[in-house]
Amino acid sequence: MSIAAAWVLALATDTHSRSPNGADSVAAIQSVSRKIVIAENNEDQTPASLYLACTTSAARHLLLSTRLPGPRDDYRKGNKDDAFLYVETIEQKMDLKWTLAERGKDDPWGGYLFWRKNLDEPDTLISAPLTGDQIATISRWFGHAPPSEVSIIGFLETGVSMTGKATGKAIADFDASCSAK
DSSP states (O other): HHHHHHHHHHHHHHBBBSSOOHHHHHHHHTTEEEEEEEEEEOOOSOOOOOEEEETOOOOOEEEEEEOEEEEEGGGGEEEEEEEEEEEEEEEEEEEEEEEEOOOOOOOOSSSEEESSSSSOOEEEEEEOOOOOOHHHHHHHHHHHHHHHHOEOOOGGEEEEEEESSSHHHHHHHHHHHHHHH
């Protein structure tokens, strides 16, 4: 099954939830001490960047910076939802919990922005803290050369496709340096 088919499945299994208090994730993004870009897209599709981040407490998170689609009224700082990380194929998928940590600027057309290209002030999503096993899996998936396709599919019906920018070794080295702090 292709990643496009997985996106359709993710949309069909809507799991939105609102958190009255997404403070833990918002605080985590404020405590990010450093990050590396592991995937990005600046070309014909929605601009997006995926980072592996280390917080001051040595917790590791994925950060997704992109512009969420659709009616902006549904987006509140602290919204929580599941989304899948796909690397290359549907077989390499990881279900992660995400929180909207930063909400970008509203569009001037009443909140229904489906055109998501070339916009400033993107929305920022942060994953729940990653386990060592999850980081090792991501590192293995990224392998010896950056993957040609990395996607996040599911958060508030978001689907973004990016190109890998890091190798598995770079991810493992960053993880080790985060642990050393």
